[in-house]
Amino acid sequence: MITLLGSTGYVGQAYEHYLRSRNIAYVGVSRKRLDYSNKDELVNYLRDTKPVFLINVAGYTGKPNVDACEKDKANCLQGNAVLPGVIRAACAEVGIPWGHVSSGCIFSGTRPDGRGFLETDAPNFSFRQNHCSFYSGTKALGEEVLGYGEGPGQDIPSWNYQDGEPDGYVWRLRIPFDHIDNPRNYLTKLMRYQYLLEATNSLSQLHEFVRATFECWEKRVPFGIYNVTNPGQITTREVVKLIQKTGVSHKDFQFFKDEDEFMKIAAKTPRSNCILDTTKLQKTGIKMAEVHEAVEMSLRTWQS
Numbered sequence: 001m002i003t004l005l006g007s008t009g010y011v012g013q014a015y016e017h018y019l020r021s022r023n024i025a026y027v028g029v030s031r032k033r034l035d036y037s038n039k040d041e042l043v044n045y046l047r048d049t050k051p052v053f054l055i056n057v058a059g060y061t062g063k064p065n066v067d068a069c070e071k072d073k074a075n076c077l078q079g080n081a082v083l084p085g086v087i088r089a090a091c092a093e094v095g096i097p098w099g100h101v102s103s104g105c106i107f108s109g110t111r112p113d114g115r116g117f118l119e120t121d122a123p124n125f126s127f128r129q130n131h132c133s134f135y136s137g138t139k140a141l142g143e144e145v146l147g148y149g150e151g152p153g154q155d156i157p158s159w160n161y162q163d164g165e166p167d168g169y170v171w172r173l174r175i176p177f178d179h180i181d182n183p184r185n186y187l188t189k190l191m192r193y194q195y196l197l198e199a200t201n202s203l204s205q206l207h208e209f210v211r212a213t214f215e216c217w218e219k220r221v222p223f224g225i226y227n228v229t230n231p232g233q234i235t236t237r238e239v240v241k242l243i244q245k246t247g248v249s250h251k252d253f254q255f256f257k258d259e260d261e262f263m264k265i266a267a268k269t270p271r272s273n274c275i276l277d278t279t280k281l282q283k284t285g286i287k288m289a290e291v292h293e294a295v296e297m298s299l300r301t302w303q304s
């Protein structure tokens, strides 16, 4: 049996759908049922139910977007930075392997060489750099509590795991989308916003993400961090072209002049736009469609 923490959320629902569709026994746990932020309660629960694996898809996402995190910092810190450490400690005590859904939003841009960020790169959009959103800062802290050793003589975690990889999976999700119209779906968001920001990003097709993360466990690939995004990179304008090409919307899409105008008019806190390298996941043999193909496929099967 699998324990699924955060099963009531947008991403949690996609896990439920996947596990049900494969007849895999699981128990979705909501906070109403169990205060899993309390380590002792979680330990007792895990001892009683004896799951073979725990997936943590719980976390604090601002609604309707990350701007909301700026006004609810205590909950954001608790859900994204403190909770992962509690879950890790409880799983270690009971001896249960775990996987944690993290986020690619702890990065901005590309590596200096223009490639996507590797799992060994330290986040560059976090409280340690001081220009991030509160949400991204807490997500980076959440990864930090999951088992990075500090490099010799360094105050800042090296992210090189000289002292060992995290003792579970850390799966980085990035801008989820799928074929179902939903205010949380990136494709729906693009079609509903009045103005769009041109940016280049890695994206994750939600159901491919869920399948790929579960395959990590099923194939027993080594624990550690994995960028779980569709290979490649895509610009907002390219997504818009695919929306128009597939006929899902013929709206006249308007763009902000630049990021400054976006920040002035539409946002309270900086956004992460970034590219993640997916070589590590690909080397395990776990496949995800190339990002343009994945977007086009979702649009071709679009359900309003």
Ligand SMILES: NC(=O)c1ccc[n+]([C@@H]2O[C@H](COP(=O)([O-])OP(=O)(O)OC[C@H]3O[C@@H](n4cnc5c(N)ncnc54)[C@H](OP(=O)(O)O)[C@@H]3O)[C@@H](O)[C@H]2O)c1
Residues within 6 Å of the ligand: 005, 006, 007, 008, 009, 010, 011, 012, 030, 031, 032, 057, 058, 059, 060, 061, 075, 076, 078, 079, 080, 083, 101, 102, 103, 104, 139, 173, 174, 175, 176, 184
């Ligand atoms: N959606 C995205 O765009 C996106 C992108 C990258 C990464 N992620 C990460 O994926 C995870 C799930 O995101 P989601 O979009 O499914 O979020 P969501 O729809 O807001 O659902 C959040 C889930 O987390 C639970 N939760 C536990 N502690 C919480 C707390 N302190 N504050 C708020 N919720 C708490 C909620 O449980 P209750 O029902 O009991 O309240 C709910 O099941 C998060 O860690 C998020 O950072 C999401």
